[in-house]
Amino acid sequence: MTERSTNGQPLLEVRRLKKYFPVRSGLFSRVSAWVKAVDDVSFMIQTGETFGLVGESGCGKTTVGRTILRLMEPTSGEAIFEGENIFQLDAKTLRTRRRRMQIVFQDPYSSLNPRMTVGSIIGEPLVVHGLAKGQELTERVYHLLQRVGLRPEHYSRYPHEFSGGQRQRIGIARALALNPKFIVCDEAVSALDVSIQAQIINLLKDLQEEYHLSYLFITHDLNLVEYLADHVAVMYLGKLAEVAPVEALFTEPKHPYTQALLSANPLPDPKATHERILLPGDVPTPLNPPSGCRFHTRCPRVMDHCRTTEPPLIHIGKPEDRHTVWCHLYEN
Amino acid sequence: MTSTPVHTDVTLSSETLAPPETPWQEFWRTFKKDKLALGSTVILIGLLIVGLSGKIFTEWIVVFDTEVVRLPDKFKPPLSTPSQGIIPEQDLPALGLYLLGTDELGRDVFARMLQGSFVSLSIGFVAAGLSMIIGVILGALAGFFGTVKIFKLVSVDTLIMRFTDVMLCIPTFFLILTVVALLPPSIYNIMIVIGLTSWMGNCRLVRAEILALREQDFVQAGKALGLPEHRIIFRHLVPNAMSPVLVSTTIGVATAILTESALSFLGFGAQPPHATWGNILSDGKGFIFDAPWLVMIPGTAIFVVVLAFNLVGEGLREALNPKLRRR
Ligand SMILES: Nc1ncnc2c1ncn2[C@@H]1O[C@H](COP(=O)(O)OP(=O)(O)O)[C@@H](O)[C@H]1O
Ligand code: SF4
Ligand SMILES: [Mg+2]
Numbered sequence: 001m002t003e004r005s006t007n008g009q010p011l012l013e014v015r016r017l018k019k020y021f022p023v024r025s026g027l028f029s030r031v032s033a034w035v036k037a038v039d040d041v042s043f044m045i046q047t048g049e050t051f052g053l054v055g056e057s058g059c060g061k062t063t064v065g066r067t068i069l070r071l072m073e074p075t076s077g078e079a080i081f082e083g084e085n086i087f088q089l090d091a092k093t094l095r096t097r098r099r100r101m102q103i104v105f106q107d108p109y110s111s112l113n114p115r116m117t118v119g120s121i122i123g124e125p126l127v128v129h130g131l132a133k134g135q136e137l138t139e140r141v142y143h144l145l146q147r148v149g150l151r152p153e154h155y156s157r158y159p160h161e162f163s164g165g166q167r168q169r170i171g172i173a174r175a176l177a178l179n180p181k182f183i184v185c186d187e188a189v190s191a192l193d194v195s196i197q198a199q200i201i202n203l204l205k206d207l208q209e210e211y212h213l214s215y216l217f218i219t220h221d222l223n224l225v226e227y228l229a230d231h232v233a234v235m236y237l238g239k240l241a242e243v244a245p246v247e248a249l250f251t252e253p254k255h256p257y258t259q260a261l262l263s264a265n266p267l268p269d270p271k272a273t274h275e276r277i278l279l280p281g282d283v284p285t286p287l288n289p290p291s292g293c294r295f296h297t298r299c300p301r302v303m304d305h306c307r308t309t310e311p312p313l314i315h316i317g318k319p320e321d322r323h324t325v326w327c328h329l330y331e332n
Numbered sequence: 333m334t335s336t337p338v339h340t341d342v343t344l345s346s347e348t349l350a351p352p353e354t355p356w357q358e359f360w361r362t363f364k365k366d367k368l369a370l371g372s373t374v375i376l377i378g379l380l381i382v383g384l385s386g387k388i389f390t391e392w393i394v395v396f397d398t399e400v401v402r403l404p405d406k407f408k409p410p411l412s413t414p415s416q417g418i419i420p421e422q423d424l425p426a427l428g429l430y431l432l433g434t435d436e437l438g439r440d441v442f443a444r445m446l447q448g449s450f451v452s453l454s455i456g457f458v459a460a461g462l463s464m465i466i467g468v469i470l471g472a473l474a475g476f477f478g479t480v481k482i483f484k485l486v487s488v489d490t491l492i493m494r495f496t497d498v499m500l501c502i503p504t505f506f507l508i509l510t511v512v513a514l515l516p517p518s519i520y521n522i523m524i525v526i527g528l529t530s531w532m533g534n535c536r537l538v539r540a541e542i543l544a545l546r547e548q549d550f551v552q553a554g555k556a557l558g559l560p561e562h563r564i565i566f567r568h569l570v571p572n573a574m575s576p577v578l579v580s581t582t583i584g585v586a587t588a589i590l591t592e593s594a595l596s597f598l599g600f601g602a603q604p605p606h607a608t609w610g611n612i613l614s615d616g617k618g619f620i621f622d623a624p625w626l627v628m629i630p631g632t633a634i635f636v637v638v639l640a641f642n643l644v645g646e647g648l649r650e651a652l653n654p655k656l657r658r659r
Contacts, residue, residue, distance in 0.1 A: 071552050098558035111549035115355065115571045125557040158355060174553065 009083070010044035011182060011214050012068070017041045017077035019063050023287065036286050037063040039238040041077075044322075045182070045231075050208065050215040052229030052246070054222060054261070056283055060238045061218045065184040068216070069103055070094060081182070099129060102175035106187035108167035112159040118145070118170055119155035125177045144173040148203060165196035169203065176207065184216045189224070201228060222265040226250055231322065234258045237294045238286050244316070244323040254316055254325040256299050293328065303328060362651040369647020372640035379637060383453040386446035395426050398447050398607055402438035407623045409433050410441075433625045435615065441629060444607035448630070451608045452589050452637070455523050459588035462527025464581045467534020468570060470496070474535070475542025475573075476565050493539070496532045504529045508591065512600045519602045522595060526588045534577050534584075541573035575652035579645050586641035593634055609634050 018041075020034040038060045045051040053061050067074040070086060079086040081101065089097060105111035112121055123141045126132045132140050142152045148169040159167055168188065175183055185204065189197040201224070207213060217229055225232055226246060233243045234257065242255040253259045260277040279298045284290055290297050296306040306328050314330045316323040364370055389395040404418045410433040414424055425431075431442040470492050478489040508525050515521045545551060546569065554564045589609075595601040596610025597617075604611060609630040616626025 066552070069556055071555055095558040098556060101556075103553065103556045105549040105553065107549055111553055113550045113554075113568050113572070116567075124554075124559070128557065128559050128563065171553070174557070178557065 010080075011047040011049075011082065012216075013042075013044040013078075013080040014064075014068060015042050015078040015080070017064065017067060017079065018075040019060075019067050019072065020075045033287055036238050036289055038067065039286075039289070041235070041238075041240055043233050043240065043243055045214055045216060047181075047214055048208070048212055049230045050217050050228050052225035052232040053216060053218045053235060054220060054225050054232060055235035057220060058283065058286070059235045060286070061220075061235060062186055064235075065103065065186045065216060065218050069098075069101055069184060071103070099178040100180050101182045101184070102178065102180040103184040103186060104168070104171050104175050104188040106190055108164045108171065108191060111171050112167055114159055117156050117158055118150075118162075121159070121170060122173045122177055125174065129178065131178070140177075144177055147176070147207070148173045149199075163196075164192050165200060168192065168196075168200055172200075172203065172207070176211070179211070180213070182214045182216070184218065186218045187220070188217075190219060190221065197224075204228075222261065234261065237283060237289055239294055240326060241295065242323075242325045242327075244325075245321065248316075248321070248323050254323075254330060255295075255327050256301050256329070257295050260300070293326075301329060359651050363647055366647040366650055368643050369650075372643035372647070375636065375640045376644060379449065379453065379640070382446065383450045386448070386450040390443055390447040396440060396443035396446055397423075397426075398439065398443040399605055400439065402434070404438065405430070405434055406436050406438040407434065407619070408438070409623075410625055410629075432629050433623070435612075435623070435626055436619060441612070441626065444612055445609070445629060445633065448607045448609045448612055449633070451519055451602060451606065452592060452610075452634075455519060455526070455592045455608075456585040456589040456641075458523040459526035459530065459591075460581050460584035462524065463531040463584055463588075464534055464577060466527070466531035468538050468574075468577060470531070471535040471538025472542055472565055472570055472573070475539040476546065476561075476569065478543070489539075492535070496535050499529070500532050502529075505591065505594070508595065509598070509600060512595060517600060517603050519606070519608075522592055522601060523588075526591050530584060530587065533580055537576045537580060538570075538573050541576065542569050545569050545572050576649075578652065579649045582641055582645035582648055586638040586645075589634065589641075590638055593630075 017038055018036075019038040020036050022031040023033040023035060024030065025032045041060075041064060043051070053064060055061055063072065066072045068079050068081075068086065070089075074087055077087065081097070084097070086094070086097065086101075116124075119138070119141050122144055123132075123137050126137055126140060138155075141155065145152060145154055150166065150169055150173070154162075154166075159170065162170065172188075188204070189200045192200060204215065205228070208215065215228075217225070219225060229246050231243070232246050232249045234241045234249070234255065236257050241257045242249065242253065244254075249258065250262065253262050256277075260279050263275060263277040277300060279300075281298050284294070284297055290307075292308045293299070293302075293306040293311050296302045299306065309328070311326045311328045312331070314325050314327070315321075316325055316330065390398050400423045402414070402419050402423055404415055408414075408430045410431065412430050412433065413428065414430065425440050425443075430440055432445060433441050435441055435444070474489045474492040478487060480488050482488060482491060507529055511525045512522060515525070551564060551568055554568050559568075592601055592608065593610035593613065596608050597614045599614065601610050602608045604615075613627060613630040613634075616623065616630070620627050
């Protein structure tokens with residue numbers, strides 16, 4: 001369905017990404033603790049691929065997406081995009097590279113400046129990067145509007161006049177304006193009604209084909225991932241639990257957390273049944289994550305050394321399959 | 333490009349929108365519902381015209397002379413006519429009538445009020461404008477560059493906000509009195525001093541707004557699009573942070589007019605022969621029983637203008653707020 005790069009060089013490779021937020025307290029606002037929102041996360045995204053990132057709310061998905069785009073500075077790690085470490089670019093180079101990677105946000109209300117017309121919202125990146133002006137600018141904005149399913153007469157309207165789905169289209173048009181190769185979709189359809197969700201998902205698919213886009217598709221909705229993604233990473237409390245091709249993940253999930261998530265997911269077919277794995281307890285806080293395997297406080301198959309030793313990365317099958325799991329069950 | 337199969341749904345896009353309404357039109361629709369604010373706006377527009385004509389007809393084309401002294405005609409009540417034969421021809425008031433009476437030197441109070449309206453209004457606008465500009469710039473810097481450290485020591489935010497706190501601690505009126513007592517008493521010094529000592533509220537308002545806006549996705553989007561920082565601050569943040577500042581500036585005009593009147597009343601304001609509402613009031617206070625209009629007229633004028641600015645400010649608050657709440 002999607003074109004994959006054959007030379008094996010990934011479009012984006014994230015290596016050992018960490019993002020800790022300081023917690024300040026006391027009279028002099030000293031840093032008293034760290035929220036380990038993202039703790040040693042590595043994955044790669046191939047050209048033309050949709051890479052799903054799933055996990056419960058608060059597990060660090062947004063933080064991953066935003067650090068990759070340098071909307072937040074990472075604590076450590078690398079993000080190699082088209083052969084260049086994004087985290088080491090100086091401000092000037094970063095600005096030019098921003099044309100290659102964009103983001104679509106979750107909240108269609110806060111993601112558009114309420115005091116700018118739709119035309120100037122979409123046209124602004126073109127102006128700022130000196131890519132178009134005057135008549136050409138207007139025409140390119142018209143084209144973008146049309147491409148995302150809006151009409152030229154929407155050019156001079158303000159965001160508050162549009163519905164949530166239409167605003168999301170405006171956000172997509174803005175992201176497309178610079179002709180990027182890679183787009184982070186952070187819960188891009190989660191705030192929308194199901195029927196509108198389908199329209200936006202289809203739009204994203206069309207655009208992917210037309211512009212050979214790669215997506216980092218962040219969501220908590222497993223059904224969306226199954227429908228849209230080629231490759232999936234499952235995240236738990238700042239760490240990856242499992243990374244696998246979408247078919248493998250949904251047919252034979254390896255990590256106990258993935259298995260529990262899938263069992264809790266309502267199946268599209270109401271007659272199908274499966275045993276539901278109920279996880280005890282709540283997600284611990286990333287302020288003070290459990291030792292060893294972070295999932296050990298809730299894992300149904302927990303073993304003694306899970307509590308003390310962090311599980312290593314284990315390949316399932318051949319490394320080229322890109323199916324990896326972080327769990328002591330699969331050692332040897 | 334267009335050869336790829338496209339199954340983008342178009343029903344959504346053909347959904348009809350309400351007729352176009354710019355933010356201005358929307359603002360006006362809400363604002364005009366508030367009859368008090370609307371009435372006050374009319375008063376203020378009238379006052380602006382009066383103020384401008386005050387400048388024109390008392391200083392440029394002298395129709396109403398503020399300086400002619402007519403001792404025989406002192407303390408004439410409003411609407412009285414000049415004494416026949418005693419006042420020289422060229423000293424007669426413009427309409428052949430003392431519209432608002434005369435003062436202890438027989439000067440035409442109407443002419444002096446007219447001149448004073450320009451002075452009062454310009455002090456109000458310049459001082460409030462200055463306080464808005466300083467407040468917005470400092471507030472925006474504090475809010476946007478909050479954590480950036482200067483010399484690895486204090487953050488921009490801490491520096492600006494502690495300075496603001498210090499300024500707030502000083503009783504403004506006494507600071508103004510001190511400064512005005514040291515400087516030559518011109519209306520420009522008064523405007524500037526009032527402006528320089530009244531920006532703190534605006535600064536705090538803008539900082540709070542910007543701190544909240546900075547986390548909004550459209551600002552993150554701007555960053556992701558590679559917009560320069562000054563563009564993010566002045567095109568995306570500041571316009572969205574202005575509503576509370578506009579309200580406070582409108583009320584600030586009234587406060588500045590009051591401050592100037594109080595200064596004039598104490599003798600530190602614009603100096604004679606320059607008439608201001610404050611010094612007409614001040615000069616008149618000695619004759620409050622013989623010539624009550626000398627106090628009533630400028631007093632009423634100050635009261636009406638201050639009230640009108642406050643009501644317009646309240647109206648603005650209402651008209652600008654639904655937009656913020658609705659997002
Ligand atoms: N700016 C921040 N300061 C402190 N903690 C943060 C900040 N942003 C996110 N976090 C914390 O990091 C964790 C991960 O958040 P996030 O990436 O938003 O998760 P998700 O997108 O998966 O819901 C959460 O515990 C959240 O409280
Ligand atoms: S390492 Fe242990 S605790 Fe963690 S998921 Fe595997 S079995 Fe469960
Ligand atoms: Mg999130």
